Amino acid sequence: MQSSFLNSRTYLLLAVILVSAVVAQFQSSFNAYYYQIIIYIGINVILASSLNLVNGFTGQFSLGHAGFMAVGAYTASVITSQLGATPGVLGSFIFLLALLSGGLTASFFGLLVGIPSLRLKGDYLAIVTLGFGEIIRVVIQNLEFLGGARGFTGIAKKTDFFWVFTVVAILMYVLSNLIRSTYGKGFLAVRDDEVAAEAMGINATRYKVVAFVTGAFFAGIAGGLYAHFVTYINPSQFSFVKSIEIVVMVIIGGMGHSVGVFISAVLLTVLPEALRPIAEYRMVIYSLALVVIMIARPQGLFGDSEVFTKLWRLISGRAKPKESRT
Amino acid sequence: MSEFIQQVINGVSLGSIYALIALGYTMVYGILRFINFAHSDIFMMGAYVAYFSAPLILKITSGNLFLAGLLAMVFAMVVCSILGVTIEKLAYKPLRARPTIVVLITAIGVSFFLEYGGQLVFGPDPKPFPDLIPKTKVIDAGGVVVNSTPLVVIGTAIGLMLLLRWVVMNTKTGTAMRALSFNLQAARLMGINVNKVVSFTFVLGSSLAAAAAILYASTYPSINPLMGVFPGLKAFIAAVVGGIGNLVGAALGGLIIGVTETFVTGYISATYRDAIAFGILIIILLFRPSGLLGKFESERV
Numbered sequence: 001m002q003s004s005f006l007n008s009r010t011y012l013l014l015a016v017i018l019v020s021a022v023v024a025q026f027q028s029s030f031n032a033y034y035y036q037i038i039i040y041i042g043i044n045v046i047l048a049s050s051l052n053l054v055n056g057f058t059g060q061f062s063l064g065h066a067g068f069m070a071v072g073a074y075t076a077s078v079i080t081s082q083l084g085a086t087p088g089v090l091g092s093f094i095f096l097l098a099l100l101s102g103g104l105t106a107s108f109f110g111l112l113v114g115i116p117s118l119r120l121k122g123d124y125l126a127i128v129t130l131g132f133g134e135i136i137r138v139v140i141q142n143l144e145f146l147g148g149a150r151g152f153t154g155i156a157k158k159t160d161f162f163w164v165f166t167v168v169a170i171l172m173y174v175l176s177n178l179i180r181s182t183y184g185k186g187f188l189a190v191r192d193d194e195v196a197a198e199a200m201g202i203n204a205t206r207y208k209v210v211a212f213v214t215g216a217f218f219a220g221i222a223g224g225l226y227a228h229f230v231t232y233i234n235p236s237q238f239s240f241v242k243s244i245e246i247v248v249m250v251i252i253g254g255m256g257h258s259v260g261v262f263i264s265a266v267l268l269t270v271l272p273e274a275l276r277p278i279a280e281y282r283m284v285i286y287s288l289a290l291v292v293i294m295i296a297r298p299q300g301l302f303g304d305s306e307v308f309t310k311l312w313r314l315i316s317g318r319a320k321p322k323e324s325r326t
Numbered sequence: 327m328s329e330f331i332q333q334v335i336n337g338v339s340l341g342s343i344y345a346l347i348a349l350g351y352t353m354v355y356g357i358l359r360f361i362n363f364a365h366s367d368i369f370m371m372g373a374y375v376a377y378f379s380a381p382l383i384l385k386i387t388s389g390n391l392f393l394a395g396l397l398a399m400v401f402a403m404v405v406c407s408i409l410g411v412t413i414e415k416l417a418y419k420p421l422r423a424r425p426t427i428v429v430l431i432t433a434i435g436v437s438f439f440l441e442y443g444g445q446l447v448f449g450p451d452p453k454p455f456p457d458l459i460p461k462t463k464v465i466d467a468g469g470v471v472v473n474s475t476p477l478v479v480i481g482t483a484i485g486l487m488l489l490l491r492w493v494v495m496n497t498k499t500g501t502a503m504r505a506l507s508f509n510l511q512a513a514r515l516m517g518i519n520v521n522k523v524v525s526f527t528f529v530l531g532s533s534l535a536a537a538a539a540i541l542y543a544s545t546y547p548s549i550n551p552l553m554g555v556f557p558g559l560k561a562f563i564a565a566v567v568g569g570i571g572n573l574v575g576a577a578l579g580g581l582i583i584g585v586t587e588t589f590v591t592g593y594i595s596a597t598y599r600d601a602i603a604f605g606i607l608i609i610i611l612l613f614r615p616s617g618l619l620g621k622f623e624s625e626r627v
Contacts, residue, residue: 061427116612122426123361127566128611130559131604138601149597244434251431283442290435295420298428 009176016169024162035161039229041269042164043222048249048265049171049258050218055247056256057179058211059191060118061126065219065246067133070238071109072102072220073227074146077155080228095158099167099224106220107213109136114212118205130240141235151234152227159229167225171218175258178214187211191256252293254300263302328469333592334585339476339545341584342483346538347561348568348576349490350531356507356571357527360426363433364413365535366558367440368406370551372536373455373543374448375402380456395458399482399540403533410532411525419521444551455547458540479541486537487577490530494573499526507571560587560603567610569620578618582606 027035051065079098086094117128141149178184186207189197194204227233245268253264275282293301347369354362376398383401387393417436421429459479465472494500502523505513514520542557543549564583568575587602610617 055427061430116608120611120615123355123359123430124566124611124615126430127361127562128608131563131607135601135604135608138598142595142597248431248434251427255427280446284439284446287435287438287442291417291432291439294428294432294435295417298421298424 009173013169013173017166020162020165020169023165024160027161036229037270037273038161039159039164041266042161042168043226043229044246044249044269045168045262045265046164046171046218046222046225047246048253048261049168049175050215050222051246052250052253052256052258052261053175053178053187054211054215055250056254056261057184057191058187058208059255060208060212061122061247062129062212062215063126063240063243063247064113064129064131064133064136065215066238066240066242067113067129067136068106068110068216068219069223069226069242070136070140070233070235071216072099072106072223073233073238074102074140074152074223075105075220076102076224077152077227077233078146080156080158081154091156091158095156095163095228098228099163099221102224103217103220106223107217110213110216111209114209114216118208118212130243133238133240133243137235137238140238147234149235151232153232155227155231155233157228157231159225164225164229167218167221172258172262174214179258183207183210188256248290252290252300254302257300257302260300260302264300329592331470332472333588335472335476335480336592337585337588338581339479339584340588341581342480342577343538343542343545343580344557344561344564344584345577345580346483346486346534346541347557348564348580349487349573350535351562352565352568352570352573352576353503353507353527353531355565357503357510357524358418358422358429360418360429361433361562362418362531363430363558364417364436364440365531366554366561367437367444368410368413368532368554369535369539369542369558370444370549370554371409371440372402372406372539373549373553374444374551375405375536376458376540376543377453377455377549380458384456391458391460395478395540398458399537402536402540406532406536406539407529410528410535414525414528419524441551441555448551450551452548452550455543455549457544457547459544475545479545482537482541486534490534491573493530499523503527556600563603563607566617567607569617572617572619575617575619 030038047065047069051062054060054062076098079101080094083094083098113129113132117125117132120128140146146152179187186197186202189200189202190204190207197207198204223238249265249268250261252268253261272282272286275285278285347365350365350368351362354360354365379401380394380398383394383397387397413436417432418429421432460474462474463471464474464477494503502513502518503526505516505518506520506523510520538557539554543553560583561580564579565576566579567582568577568579583603583606586606587599590602591599614620
């Protein structure tokens with residue numbers, strides 16, 4: 001086990017941030033349509049990967065991720081519009097502050113939602129988190145200072161390639177380190193057998209809440225990034241349909257498989273765009289594909305694929321398999 | 327006071343519709359232990375079957391509303407039963423032994439398929455639902471105006487629920503259903519044909535949803551392919567609030583949700599309407615995780 005801070009994953013993180021900073025210099029010359037899709041890919045990767053921590057690694061089925069995204073989006077938007085859209089370094093600092101506040105507020109809500117509801121299991125948890133997500137949405141809809149159902153307009157366009165992919169890189173870094181840590185093993189233990197994990201001295205509820213709060217934090221940041229890209233948000237963008245969309249990315253990617261979830265988030269963002277010429281059949285095809293995949297490959301498209309496991313080991317610099325997961 | 331009485335009647339009427347849908351959720355959950363998300367879209371299909379068959383039925387019955395309503399309801403119930411069983415056979419049956427989350431996602435997939443397929447076939451725009459239930463003033467005394475629609479809704483719902491109770495408690499298949507929800511493996515060993523009973527459960531649930539759809543569409547006479555989403559969610563919540571797997575609980579939960587929702591809409595704010603059911607659900611699950619009438623089951627290791 002490499003214990004030094006500067007291991008290959010850290011190098012990878014720094015490299016991705018550097019590359020995204022360089023690419024961001026040329027973003028104005030990109031085709032606007034493709035550029036938008038690339039940004040959406042990044043945001044969806046953040047959403048799906050953060051939910052994967054809850055659904056995949058800790059085994060808690062949450063259907064309320066869009067609610068946390070909404071909290072982050074609104075918090076960040078309020079902050080940037082109150083402090084003003086300053087260009088330059090100060091503006092970037094304000095944006096960073098807004099994103100972090102969005103993430104923290106979302107994780108605070110995650111704590112509020114998580115402590116009572118994580119006592120429940122399976123379907124019950126799914127329906128309660130769905131309920132909390134919807135309540136968040138309806139409450140925002142009734143808050144006049146957030147624009148109510150009309151939505152929040154005039155958000156500064158701050159999100160760009162650099163911001164989105166830096167967050168993606170940080171999230172991937174945090175997740176891969178977290179999962180390898182003792183704490184992360186606790187998540188897997190809770191997922192695989194809660195009773196056995198409790199017997200080994202793991203406080204299952206605490207691990208679940210930590211996973212939930214961390215997931216909510218990144219969902220909040222994704223919300224902030226989203227709001228500052230589209231510059232207009234309204235509550236209906238964060239309905240439970242959005243939550244289901246994120247869950248589907250996780251399931252199709254293979255729960256608990258970071259690379260699979262990454263790929264499926266990319267695919268599920270690009271595919272609807274590619275199917276735009278046959279727009280009216282698009283969702284019908286999507287839903288049919290979902291049913292067929294669940295029947296044919298319930299572990300997800302990339303769930304147990306050797307290729308990706310090997311590739312992941314190569315990237316993360318782990319030569320020998322040390323996974324004990326079955 | 328008069329407004330209060332009207333709200334009560336409307337609330338009970340809406341609640342009995344939720345109860346009818348909730349029964350379908352609770353029966354499937356009781357036996358197969360998953361949320362049949364597509365149930366809300368079978369409800370929607372019921373309304374469309376009635377919508378498309380209504381002109382012909384009204385012609386046959388030559389304007390006799392009682393006969394027309396009955397005929398449309400029976401027809402929608404039959405079509406939706408076939409649909410429900412087909413979905414079960416094609417999508418859910420191959421997944422019997424799989425983890426719940428897989429079945430749940432499949433159910434969401436089927437639900438999306440019916441919704442977007444419905445938008446494609448029927449068009450996404452709302453359609454006016456024909457009058458299949460007489461809309462006359464029954465009582466008009468002291469400021470209290472009661473239309474016949476909510477009374478017909480309540481009466482029909484009670485009739486169907488009593489019929490369901492008789493089927494579940496007094497017939498052989500009903501006994502088999504109860505046995506399956508008690509212990510599926512043991513029931514199988516006793517020689518019960520699980521597939522047949524599950525299909526029968528889907529027939530019961532889907533036909534109740536179809537009946538509920540006609541009652542709902544007669545109360546709010548505008549139908550669209552997404553009309554099932556919120557009534558479906560609320561009915562599922564009603565089933566959980568009452569104690570999932572429990573038939574009386576589903577009816578009770580439906581009434582609680584329906585009445586509360588009507589009162590909040592009437593006296594507080596209509597914008598909070600869709601959050602009320604979730605609020606009740608969260609409160610109930612915090613204090614009684616197995617629902618009002620549910621039995622507490624400790625986890626078996």
